[in-house]
Amino acid sequence: MTPDRLSTTFAALADPTRRAILARLADSEVSVQELAEPFDISLPAVSRHLKVLEHAGLIVRGRKAQWRPCRLQAGPLKDIAAWVEEYRRYWDESFDRLDIYLNELQGKDKKHERKKK
Amino acid sequence: MTPDRLSTTFAALADPTRRAILARLADSEVSVQELAEPFDISLPAVSRHLKVLEHAGLIVRGRKAQWRPCRLQAGPLKDIAAWVEEYRRYWDESFDRLDIYLNELQGKDKKHERKKK
């Protein structure tokens, strides 16, 4: 079962260490050692997290001597944003979904309308 | 290790079956059997997916006779949206990043290139 791209991205993000790594990379290119420093896990563990992120297309890695600097590639996050955006109206209006739903069926609800994208 | 809320939400979304279930629930409240129908997996498997979604706070379940109708709760998606929104500027500038990356690749010695996976 080859997981689809969106699933791979979501799975990569479902780990606080990996999200922290991405946050760190938002600032600048960082080496593996530097990335590993704040975490209480071994270097190989970090290396594996990086592999997951790389496979998900969320980072790219360069080569500078023996360093493999990592850089953020936010492209896949765009798909996440697009996916979740489809549900915005449900959390915006979650206090009374049924009401909204019925109004939409009637094609006349304006006060809750939310233009997106 | 109790995973944080954001990780739980991302993990719940990292499965195409579960995302399809959420999409279906966007329209209306649906019973487990109706939800299961389009999928080629057993009912217990669907039941377990629902438990994952429920645990992530993405659905709530009612009780109507022997049915357990499921309803979307989009609240956690709001956190996902907020998280991903922090990276919008990075995918907006992703062309530049790709450009930089390609330039660096060009300058690199390829003879040690290994095949991946």
Next chain:
DNA sequence: AGTGTATTTAACATATTGGTTAAATATAGA
């Protein structure tokens, strides 16, 4: 060639995930 530093791979252990089938539970209705 030999050393130091950075990183990855190998080998392994364990936990979680996602699926199965069979049995159990909950409710409605005759």
Next chain:
DNA sequence: TCTATATTTAACCAATATGTTAAATACACT
């Protein structure tokens, strides 16, 4: 109470994920 329907739980299995330590690899420098 008995039966039918809807759903969950139990027991199990295979695959994947995440961590470890030890060894291998890549590169710069002498």
